[in-house]
Amino acid sequence: MRRVDGERTPGSKLLLAILIGVALAIPLFSVWLLVYDRQSQSEQAAASITEGWGGPQALAGPLLVIPYRATASETVIENGRSVTRSRDVMRELSLAPEVIDLTTDVRPERRKRSIYEAVVYDAKVTGKARFAFPPDLARHGVAMADMDLARAELRFALSDPRGLGANPTVAADGRPLRLQPGGGSNGGRGFFAWIDAAPLNARPLTVDFAFDFRGNASLSLAPQAGDTRWAVRSAWPHPSFAGDFLPTQRRVDDRGFAASYRVGNLALGRSLVSTADAGAPGTLDRMAPPSRTDYAAPAPARDGNAIQTAHISLIQPVDLxxxxxxxxxxxxxxxxxxxxxxxxxxxxxxxxxxxxxYLLMGAALVLFFVLLLAFAEVIGFTPAYILASAAIAGLNTAYSAAVLKSWRRAWLIGGLLVALYAVLYILLSLEAFSLLIGSLLLFAALAGVMYGTRRIDWSARRGEVDAA
Structure with a gap:
């Protein structure tokens, strides 16, 4: 292959094409930034849609908290001598139920504002809990005579109380209790009721409760009982089960999902009885409210005092x-x-x-991703992909006909683009095997290029030698 005077060598043409491709990295990187910016706007819009409705909700309770009198000793220095003094202090004994049965019915709803969407839900919780003093209560350093059973509190926790529905009902041994806002004497989120726990001296105490609440994106439960049984059902067909505990049974189909959990306190690594200073944050109050825009599951517990949860997210089927x-x-x-x-x-x-x-055709290829993002926000990812790929493939095919001075050659460019877009869609769909398939295709393409260019004199040196 001879080099005509004034014409670039094949090697220089290759180098020029590479340099133009590298220059197109700048607009391509700008597209990445555009995607990130639009995603941030989408999250902010979702937060504004759900504002005032209720955030991702986390539940805990009920927990029976009983004040008791204890003796505290302190050592002070008086006149250069150590003096130990004793004084009476009030502390709190927290008693988790032996058994709790919970049923949660989650009713999801899509809320839209302009092109943005968020998933919110109404949930109804019904349950029954049974409390009883353990036979080894004395091992916890609490005597029955020191407990003020008449001033006990029954506490329920909800991470975002703004979503709590009207008129929750709680009954102890069939007697309705009057509910109060907050987490009891130590503050906190949720609601509580004063209760006379004197019947616990003779028999177990049964508590029935029901309440509604609103939230968005996810729901979690912090089990604390000796035996926690939680049944959840919803019409949402795309749940994600995460957290420290997974359901023992679950069903997911087009009609929604149903899941059943069963967790014992031995799995929690926690006793049913705990003690703390009066007014100190209890187990329920250490459960921080999830972020409004964080739809991921909470991090697993890493120590015995951390809150362990069963977590369910109502995920969007496609994150465009x-x-x-x-x-x-x-x-x-x-x-x-x-x-x-x-x-x-x-x-x-x-x-x-x-x-x-080269530059104009490369710019059209970069524009494909901008069109894909713009259309996907309005009509969804798959229709947007078809529309954007058809537009860019048609544009470059028509332009190639003028550049290559042949429609036959242009159809080869168009066919290549259609094949590339089809392969890319397959790679995006087969997430688990995308690397394997992509690697094999690249290998095949490189082998074809090496075979087709095996006789090309990239520097045109051989032609000059032959001429000499």
């Missing part, structure tokens, strides 16, 4: 921003394969391609 972001990462492959095809026409077929033509 993550899919567009993944698609954008393949942008260099689109540019590389298209430029390679143009380069082959330039070197082998003798059709001269100018740097401006």
């Amino acid at each position: 921003y993550s899919q567009v972001n993944r698609a954008t990462k393949y942008g260099f492959l689109f540019i590389g394969f298209t430029f390679l095809a143009l380069l082959m026409f330039d070197i082998i077929a003798g059709v001269r391609i100018t740097p401006v033509e």
Whole structure:
């Protein structure tokens, strides 16, 4: 292959195509930033949609808290001597139920504002708990005579009490209790009731309760009983089960999901009885409210005092921003394969391609990802992908016909783009095998290019030698 005077060598043409491809990294990186910015706006819009409704909710309780009198000793220095004094203090004994049966019915709803969407829900909780003093209560250093059973509190925790519905009902041994806001004498989130726990001296105490609450995105329960049984059902068909405990049984289909949990206090690593200073934050109050925009499950507990939860998220079936972001990462492959095809026409077929033509076709390929993001926010990812890929493939095919001076050659460029878009969609759909499939396709493409260019004199040195 001879080099015509004034014409670039095949090697210089390759280098020029690479430099233009590298220059297109700047707008491609700008598309990544655009996706991130639109995702942030979507999260802010979702937070504004759910504002005032109730955040991701976490439940705990009921817990029976009984004040008792204890003796505290302190050592002070008086006149250079250590003096130990004793004084009476009030402390609190927290008693978790032996058994609790909970049923939660979650009714989801999609809320929209402009092109943005959030998932909110109404939930109804019904349950029954049984409290009883353990036979080894004396081991905890609490005597029955020191407890003020008449001033006991029955506490329920809800991470975002703004979502609590009207008129919750709680009854102890069939007697309705009057409910108060907050977490009892130590503050906190949720509601509580004063109760006379004197019947516990003779028999177990049974508590029935029911309440409604609103939330969004996720729901979790912090089990504390000796035997926690939690049944959850919902019409939402896309749940994600996470947290420290997974359901023992679950069903997920197009009609929704149902899940059953069973957790014992031995799995929790926690006794049913605990003591603390009066007014100190209890177990329920250490449960921080989840973030409004954080739809992920809470981190697993790492010590015996950490709150352990069973967590259910009502996830969106398609996160279009993550899919567009993944698609954008393949942008260099689109540019590389298209430029390679143009380069082959330039070197082998003798059709001269100018740097401006490379640049315009590369810009169209970058524009595909902008169109994909813009359409996906309105009509969904799959229709947007079809529409954007058809538009860019058609545009570059028509432009290639003018550049390559042949519709036959242009259809080869169009077919290449259609194949690339089809392969990219498959890679996005088969997330688990995307790396394997992509690697095999790249290997096949590289082998084809090496075979097709095996006789090309990239520096045109051999032609000059032959001429000499």
